[in-house]
Amino acid sequence: MDSAALAGLRRLLEPDGWALLEKLPPYSEDSAMRLSEGLRARGVDPELVAAALTQSRLRARATEKFGDFASGMLFTQAGLEQATRLSVGAHHARRYRAAGVSLVADLGCGLGGDAMALSALGIPVLAVEADEATAALATVNLRHFPTATVRHGDGLTLDLAAEGVDAVFADPARRAGGRRVFDPAAYAPPLPEVLGLRQDVPALGVKVAPGVPYSALPGDVHAQWVSVDGEVVEAGLWFGPLAPEGPGRSALVLAGDEAHVLTESGDVSGTASGAPDAPARSAVVREIGEYLYEPDGAVIRAGLVARTAEDLDAGVVSDGIAYLTSDSPTTTPFATGYRVLDHFVFSLKRLRAYLRERDIGRLTIKKRGTAVVPERLRKQLSLAGDGEATVVLTRLAGRQSVLVVEPL
Template sequence: MDPASLTKLLSPAGQELLGQLPPYSERSVLHVSEQLRARGVDADLVAAALTQSRLRARARAKFGERADAMVFTPDGLEQATRHVVALQHARRYADAGCRLVADLGCGLGGDALALSELGVPVLAVEADATTAALAAANLRPYPTATVRPGDALALDLAAAGVDAVFADPARRAGGRRVFDPAAYSPPLDAVLALRARVAALGVKVAPGVPYAALPADAHARWVSVDGDVVEAGLWFGAVAPEGPGRSAVLLTGGRADVLAEREDAAGAHAPDAPARTGEVRAPGGVLYEPDGAVIRAGLVARVGELLGAGLLSEGIAYLTGDRLVATPFATAYRVLDHFPFALKPLRAYLRARDVGALTIKKRGTAVEPEQLRRQLALKGSRPATIVLTRLGGRHSVLVVEPA
């Protein structure tokens, strides 16, 4: 968004126009645009307002009804923290009694918004001037929030009176995701160095962050929302009451389920330790598929202990047991059958059971589900679910049904 369009959009006239727009619809956007221009509304303002209307419609998935009073850029919305996750962050600072949190690299202000809703004063810093202006607009209802454009790492934390920091370094370059922590902007090591000045530090990182990149004093937590892994966070000092280690939190329908290692597990509190391995077992009557956050946090063996289940195969995140146990940390399936994988026997097996709609799950195999589905050419009337994985080192098929 160019500065002139931004100025028009954030003006009283622009805000009034945004408030008058009907719910966004691809079918009606051209008609609405023509109507507004016929009324003499500035063409640039019309374009900016309709873009915001479209972005607000998309943003409801992250911000709910709050999105209807916010302003966005496409990239900013893509990178913004979901509000349900931002509240998890904000509660750490609220529970620690932080007096002023510096939100470094605040983007559109999603995390600062959650902090403000919990009454935690926040100083939000954003290098991009346009994004900073939008963040200021989003935080306007909160007198305890201040937005400052500039280099996040150049902020004099002591002079500003900051006693805690939240940082969200950019993890995209040229439109692509960045996986190397040294390539974050600013680099992860530069952000972590801030804890020499402010001990209470939280850093949002990519879910694929390697354990080797985790400092020994970090509590690393992976977060999934409705089954989708959305982020990992590193927490230090007063905002990490759990102490060093790794954990996962699953957010589903307003509920938060937290999983961590056993207190007495060897190396449980070493965030850079390898994931514990579990006992490998032959397939039982139940298959468990752990949540992605559990897998990322290296807690598959811990879930197995809770369920009385073991691994189907070394290094593959499927668990099996003889009895069905309810858990938020894994999806359960009843095992109906299992046998070595081969195309022709599998096709014959499924056709004999009149299978047409086939759900294919896989781990530990290079088989492409869509290609396999075409090769099977099933035309039956019944649904089925199969799992492609390894059993005893052999590529195998498990026929399952949701428990």
């Protein structure tokens, strides 16, 4: 965090700064400049105005993750990007409650999202954050939870036994210089060092990026990929009493108020099976049927496409392509279904003619297994009709193809 941003946050923590922030109207990009100019004209310090409007903008964005809680929190851009959604944090917290733990060390607590979820269930939390400014913001965000304590420091140097910690949650930083870090060994702290904590505290949970390779997963982990309303947001690594499913991989699909879990052996009532670092099973390739299914991203990341295919009595449309096809319409929370209206080998000329004949002007383009860029294709098609359609660009039996579909 640069010095100007840090100074602005300090001003907001002063009584006049907090009062200004709380009086601001809901953030609007259209009116932000006018509001800024008005505050400065009234003699409000420009640095404080900039800091308050920045927080107002971040609070508006944070509503997606924190709901109504966002209006009383403080954020940084980087912290908000990595923060756990409260809906996901609630599922984390339930694992700790079910394990009967008495004190959770939240290492790398960031802005305090997971500590909030744990505290909401009455679980005492020691939240540790290496960045001083972020630790200060976490203190503000957790001010309403008396069972949460925030400490500035290096979580890996914490004497867990002396603190009475019997469970750990860790969220290592996955950005450096504003860029995402994909190598788990380059996390801060590195994932192998974090995983070493389970030698002292078996009840360990770690939040990692959804792209974590299976090769980075130890054999005793239950790895669960999580999607929220169709967007894959994280993978959670769970050990010891926090993983009653046992070692393996699963997908947690959150849609609205509903939660669905898929494991290799079945739904949430089943147990995980297979080595966490084993390659994903392959599904049988089938000719295109009457229906197409697009597995949820968490299902794909967890390597459970073949499991979903079995449940749908379906096969994949081509080797290595995570689109499923069958002749039966089935509703499942783990895949989005479409009725196949037509399909043909991909050709720009043929596709353009096909759509123009049907007066299509609004086109949804989905793709998998093809180098076609949807926005470039849309310009090349030059559509101007009144109708709308959905096309899927993929491979059928290895050939670049177009499927015209409609959602079930």
